[in-house]
Amino acid sequence: MDTPHAxxxxxxxxxxxxxxxxxxxxxxxxxxxxxxxEKGFHDASISGITQRAGTALGSFYTYFTSKDEIFSALxxxxxxxxxxxxxxxxxxxxxxxxxxxxxxxAFLTFAxxxxxxxxxxxxxxxxxxxxxxxHYESAAARILQRLxxxxxxxxxxxxxxxxxxxxxxxxxxxxxxxxxxxSDERAVEDIARVANAVLRDGLAPKD
Amino acid sequence: MDTPHAxxxxxxxxxxxxxxxxxxxxxxxxxxxxxxxEKGFHDASISGITQRAGTALGSFYTYFTSKDEIFSALxxxxxxxxxxxxxxxxxxxxxxxxxxxxxxxAFLTFAxxxxxxxxxxxxxxxxxxxxxxxHYESAAARILQRLxxxxxxxxxxxxxxxxxxxxxxxxxxxxxxxxxxxSDERAVEDIARVANAVLRDGLAPKD
Numbered sequence: 001m002d003t004p005h006a007x008x009x010x011x012x013x014x015x016x017x018x019x020x021x022x023x024x025x026x027x028x029x030x031x032x033x034x035x036x037x038e039k040g041f042h043d044a045s046i047s048g049i050t051q052r053a054g055t056a057l058g059s060f061y062t063y064f065t066s067k068d069e070i071f072s073a074l075x076x077x078x079x080x081x082x083x084x085x086x087x088x089x090x091x092x093x094x095x096x097x098x099x100x101x102x103x104x105x106a107f108l109t110f111a112x113x114x115x116x117x118x119x120x121x122x123x124x125x126x127x128x129x130x131x132x133x134x135h136y137e138s139a140a141a142r143i144l145q146r147l148x149x150x151x152x153x154x155x156x157x158x159x160x161x162x163x164x165x166x167x168x169x170x171x172x173x174x175x176x177x178x179x180x181x182x183s184d185e186r187a188v189e190d191i192a193r194v195a196n197a198v199l200r201d202g203l204a205p206k207d
Numbered sequence: 208m209d210t211p212h213a214x215x216x217x218x219x220x221x222x223x224x225x226x227x228x229x230x231x232x233x234x235x236x237x238x239x240x241x242x243x244x245e246k247g248f249h250d251a252s253i254s255g256i257t258q259r260a261g262t263a264l265g266s267f268y269t270y271f272t273s274k275d276e277i278f279s280a281l282x283x284x285x286x287x288x289x290x291x292x293x294x295x296x297x298x299x300x301x302x303x304x305x306x307x308x309x310x311x312x313a314f315l316t317f318a319x320x321x322x323x324x325x326x327x328x329x330x331x332x333x334x335x336x337x338x339x340x341x342h343y344e345s346a347a348a349r350i351l352q353r354l355x356x357x358x359x360x361x362x363x364x365x366x367x368x369x370x371x372x373x374x375x376x377x378x379x380x381x382x383x384x385x386x387x388x389x390s391d392e393r394a395v396e397d398i399a400r401v402a403n404a405v406l407r408d409g410l411a412p413k414d
């Protein structure tokens with residue numbers, strides 16, 4: 001937190017209480033994603049965010065106290081959206097390995113739609129290390145929970161380990177970097193299928 | 208490259224021609240790892256590097272023209288050192304899956320010994336994007352080459368895909384973040400064994 005943006009209100013930012021307030025806050029967060037994604041934290045500005053959002057500066061300070069605070073809120077928002085995309089693919093009839101394939105495909109699609117996510121999360125390591133760490137720790141915890149559910153149902157090996165979750169998360173993040181951010185020509189389903197076959201069968205020469 | 212450090216010499220930095228010169232350049236690179244790792248790029252300084260290295264400022268400018276240039280040289284140096292550690296585990300009698308286990312163990316050990324590597328490589332995304340990209344593209348290319356060798360020898364599936372290499376690299380990077388940087392209590396061999404079992408057999412409930 002190396003930017004001394006003085007917050008006009010020392011109190012913590014308020015949650016919107018009306019639907020219109022929620023929409024304004026949402027617009028500010030979306031505008032922050034564009035502003036931070038394009039300019040990076042240091043060159044981004046609150047006025048740049050409000051201009052993109054089409055809101056008055058006063059609206060910003062209704063919901064956020066500083067550039068640091070909206071950045072942290074944005075990281076939290078992106079974490080939630082990634083979480084929701086993965087949660088959408090969990091279904092009773094889908095086994096654990098197939099669920100991981102669909103979760104990867106959903107993540108690759110989300111990253112293609114929101115290419116700024118990598119720059120924002122990666123910059124959080126420097127701007128807001130706690131949010132950075134929480135982003136990955138909570139994502140790994142969710143993968144671990146999914147895997148343990150699959151193990152309990154006998155769909156995957158019983159000795160599921162936290163390292164399995166971190167390995168899968170790392171696979172997903174780097175496949176996203178390569179196939180969603182740096183280039184997005186290959187079909188999401190194709191990448192998910194290739195990577196998922198490793199989770200299913202390993203690299204062994206079978207069949 | 209947003210730091211306007213003026214380079215006293217416009218020419219590109221020179222390679223040392225003597226053993227003593229090589230040692231001085233090595234000391235400067237090691238000092239740069241400590242300086243950038245501890246302070247980050249923006250707060251790091253050339254005088255901080257030369258103080259850590261115990262060299263005169265003039266020695267710095269014998270080998271580097273700017274803070275940007277020694278940062279890029281440092282990223283390149285770290286890439287080379289990671290590459291060499293992985294290359295050390297390749298042996299004729301070791302099959303492709305075991306090689307990946309030993310390469311992961313070597314990387315986890317290297318990251319424990321050089322905990323600054325994550326911050327430096329991650330900051331390269333912002334300070335020197337081309338070096339960041341080259342770091343990962345060349346690491347993935349080397350993994351792919353190892354895998355293709357294993358496939359040719361029939362040790363692993365024949366249809367090795369670039370996505371396999373990126374998946375393995377991502378696994379390794381995030382296992383390092385979790386088990387070498389954020390905490391290093393668990394034995395490297397244990398993590399490498401757990402992760403490698405996935406490459407061998409997948410997550411399927413086999414024995």
